[in-house]
Amino acid sequence: MQRNTTADVRDAGRTARGYAALTRRSLLGGAGAASVLGASRLARAADHPLKGQSIHMAILGIAGWTPSKLGVDLAPDFKRFAKATYGYDVDFSYTEAPFSQLFQKAATSLATRSAEYNIIISDSQWLGALAQPKWILPLDKYIAQRPGLNVEWFSPVVRSAYQAYPDGSPQRWGLPQEGDCMGLYIRKDLLEAPGEAESFQKRFGSKLPVTWEDFEALTFPDFLKLIAFFNRPDKGFNGFGAQYSREYDFISDPVMTLMRSMGGDVWDARTGQVEGILNTDGNAQALRQYKDLLRFEPGSAISYGVAELIDAFTQGKIFSALQWCAVGPAMITDALRDKVIVVPPPCFPTSSGKPVRNYIIGGQPWVINAFNDAAHREVALDFMEWWYTPETSLAFARHGGNPCDKATLTRADFDSIQPWFRTYKFMLNNSSDFWHDPAYADLLSVQQEGFTAYATGQASDPKHTLDYIACRQQKVLFDSGTAAKAPSAACSGIRL
Amino acid sequence: METATATRAPPSWATRLAALLQRRSVLPTLLLIPVLVFFIIWNTMPTLWLLGLSFYRFSLTSGRPPRFTGFGNFQSILQDSEVWLALSRTFLFVFSAVGIETVLGLLLGLLFWGSQRLPGRRVALTMLFTPMVLTPVAAGTFWRLIYDPTFGVLNAALRGIGLPSVNFLGNARTAFGAVLAVDVWMWTPFMVLMTLAALASVPKAELEAAEIDRLSWLQRLRLVILHHGKFILLLGILLRTIDAFKTMDLIYDMTFGGPGSTTELVAIMLYRRAFEVFAMGWSSALAVILLLISIAFTATFIFVLHARERRSQDVPT
Amino acid sequence: MRALRTHLYHALLWAVALLFFAPVAWIVLSSFKTADQILAVPPTLFFRPTLANYVRVLSNPNIVSGFGNSLILSCSSVLIAVAVSFLAAFSFSRFKPRGTAFLMFLLLSIRMLPGSAAILPVYLMYVGLGWKDTYFGVILFYAMFSVPFSVWILKGFIDGVSPRFDETGLVNGAGWFRIMTRLIFPQVMPGVIAALIFNFIFVWNEFLFNYIIGGPRTANIPTALATGLYSGGGVDWTFVSVTTTLYIVPPILVVFLFQRYLLVGMTFGTVRGEV
DSSP, rough: OOOHHHHHHHHHHHHHHTTTSHHOOOOOOOOOOHHGGGGGGGGOOOOOOTTTOEEEEEEEEEEEOHHHHHHHTTTHHHHHHHHHHOEEEEEEEEEEEHHHHHHHHHHHHTTTTHHHHHHHHOOGGHHHHHHHHTTTTTOOOHHHGGGGGGGSSSHHHHHHHBBBSSOOSBBOEEEEEEEEOOOEEEEEHHSSTHHHHHHHHHHHHSSSSSSSHHHOOOOOHHHHHHHHTTBBBTTBBBSOOOOSSSSSSTTTHHHHHHHHHTOOSOOOOTTTTTTTTOHHHHHHHHHHHHHHHHGOOOOGGGGOOHHHHHHHHTTOOSEEEEEEEGGHHHSSOOOGGTTTEEEOOOOOOOTTTTOOOEEEOEEEEEEBBTTTTTHHHHHHHHHHHTTTTTHHHHHHHHHOOOOOHHHHTSSSTTHHHTTTTTHHHHHTTTOOOOOTTTTTHHHHHHHHHHHHHHHHTTTHHHHHHHHHHHHHHHHHHHHHHOSSSOOOOGTTTTOO | HHHHHHHHHHHHHHHEEEEEEEEHTTTTHHHHHHHHHHIIIIIIHHHHHHHHHHEEEEBBBTTOEEETTTHHHHHHTOOOOOHHHHHHHHHHHHHHHHHHHHHHHHHHHHHTTTTOOTTTHHHHHHHHGGGGSSSSHHHHHHHHHHHTTTOOHHHHHHHHHTTTOOOOTTTTTHHHHHHHHHHHHOOOOOOHHHHHHHHHOOOOHHHHHHHTTTTOHIIIIEEEEHHHHHHHOOOOOOOOHHHHTOOOHHHHHTTTSSTTTTTTHHHHHHHHHHHSSSHHHHHHHHHHHHHHHHHHHHHHHHHHHHHHHHHTSSSOO | HHOOOOOHHHHHHHHHHHHHHHHHHHHHTTTOOOHHHTOOSOSSOOOOOOOHHHHHHHHHHHHHHHHHHHHHHHHHHHHHHHHHHHHHHHHHHOOOOOTHHHHHHHHHHHSOOOOOHHHHHHHHHHHHTOOOOOHHHHHHHHHHHHHHHHHHHHHHHHHOOOTTHHHHHHHTTTTTTIIIIIIIHHHHHHHHHHOOOOOHHHHOOOOOOHHHHHOOTTOOOHHHHHHSSSEEEEEOOHHHHHHHHHHHHHHHHHHHHHHHHHHHTTTTTTTOOOO
């Protein structure tokens, strides 16, 4: 609720300038009306057990994260819908916490078996930490009962990243609130400036990638040429920007992406083994590569998080940015309209000849508090069922959210709804999640420390940095009973 | 309180109750009761809880009940090289920060001592004291912008005089100094205030005597000023030391303890382990250790303070 | 020559004051800029100031209620703390009950416990008692945090008031309660005000406990700042600068208006005259 006014002003500004095709009011109204028409699909209208009652729902979401807020912004439509279809009154309140503190806020509340937050927008990796102590509602039973929740997703990754815990099990705990993948945001105006293609051709003997398809085929080595070419500090901008911050998981996502795309992995989800999998020479090479990208980035890139990267890009300090699709609305400001294309980030050549992309997936599931009373649980389920109707999904998309359902993503006009949608859809099939372990925060904290230590020069040897991380992570997982093997002898006394 | 009873109870009762309440044996305790209630509810209970939990293995997110491990947590902490590094970093931070703030505060305090006729003195002093009333959340966030190599005003100034930009918070070599500088900026004014208060406690007559005796500037500082102002200055140093030892949100907002672990002070480590990892038993044990360290600081200070009281008992107030 | 030296001296003093104030001035200046101007390279010193940021922030109901909460929490908790502390300080100073030194030391230990260590037991206790996100719970918590410092300051001041006052009062038939409120209290006013100010500033700026044991109803501005920091994924610089600028006005006014008491207060009662 914190950002209500700001976001409203921003949203209103965007809409007025034609960001979404329709105005906010008519769009919402339209979605609401359409949902009412589609209500027959959701059945059980007349004899809803809560008929005539009045329910207050509290949602906990990520502060300043547009998609989270959309979950609440669209809620008034559900209010109308619920009144018309089920005959109960519902209103919503919204509590926010920044990314790095949201789990803390949720966990401190849930640990006391509180139903203070009825619905929680979680990060995908927290599923384990929320599900293990049984703080959140297992959804399989309800999905079986409610056809509206049995959504056909666009890609299997949606289920594995936002729903399943433990990894690979059929048990489901969450539903996708926002789907998210990394995209490469490119300053099209600079890319297509006259003369650039010729001089690129002359310098590298290859064609400058311009179209979305060119980028789909762009390999990492060729990508390096591109950002080197557009790295022009003398003109006030650099070739590239990505995240290196110690905050939350900011440096981990791209580094793990490089590791996995270059043939490595970060752990074995089945045995909990880290040592020997994370600390390989190949992964050390990937870590070094990621640090080397700093050559083409502004000096401040070493402290970039999501927010700083947005500032750098929108202020014209970088030619391209590896950034989440979820922040598309903030990355493509009015000043940059039509000057930005969002394309698939580079692929990585393999020995088999077929290049791969194994990017880290972003996005957030929402989960239902297990301590809700029956009424709040029913409303939460009603709300989610409504959320996945094609009408609501489309309204969400038009507002800049990334839906995950097949019906919306396969619409003929989907790619054109938002500038990053084509890439988002493409990347959804090229991304996957990492740890869903309850020890997520512990694993992450060690890794963030190690990666940033190497990136900033506090540690100088990438292989040793990975040894250190692997040892500590192995210990965390062994202590929690996830890993079968204790840290090896090489780990004793290891320091960064 | 005795008047309230008087209206309701018969006079003889009231007089007796009032007399009882006034008794030297009852009154002192009576007056302490509210503070003791506060102390027991909000301090003793959490501390005991903390102490108890420190002997258990308990992760909030594991879904398993706490398990008694004896000194297992303490053992694990003492063997953890990260904890030792964080502790040494914290000591370095506390000593540098409090040291610089004390020296700078003392110098600036002396500088402002004779400023009674400064035009706009009250405004100037208010400006000087402003950093310490700024919300740490806001201070941390804005310093991040001020230090920023691209958008920051500090680097713009550096470039203006022909120097290269420095990524103060992003470089493993400069980050510690950069956060230290912000702490110094925020808390030197506090030491200036304490110095001015200390100077105010110096009797004018003794200063005049010192002038007549033609004592050198340094002698005057040592023999007269520090002699009388020592108590207040020490108190200032103690308060700063305790707070610097706990420094968390200011640095967390600037660097999150990074890059690497270069600015991860022990209070940040504790916060992270307690509220990101939810390793409650382990964190409680670390908290107990930190509490013991703080108590040691304070005990030392109280000892020095009492030594001063013993010596100055004959000085009339 | 003498005049020149005085001028130079005064210029130096002002330079120091301005140096310390400069970062705050930068925040204030930024609050009148547009988001793009805040991030402009090189930084802009001269620009057409806009009040749009203020309108935007002040029309945010959370900021308005945050200000209200900050005021309610700070004022009531320090008043309670100082009242309670005065009684205790009087007892410590006049009757020196057994264990005074130890108790004073124990009180100071409240200040020593790192926030992240204290918060979890307090949090669980609050949930158990239903005090979480209640004014009652948050105010009393802050009052507790303000007690040690207040007791220390006030004891110093009461020590400085001669016991002859008490004796005169007792001889004239006044009870201890009357002596405390009518005779001693007015004389330690500077200490009381200093204790009020210091604790006010502490509670005013407190974040961690408000964030965890507070909630939507009792959220103060530091909590609102921390949650409102990001907007649309980016740092909302105009929001931060405007809120900070507005928020720093009350403490600055307090420091300006009660400067004398700050100085006198920090002498811990060793001086009670003009400073």
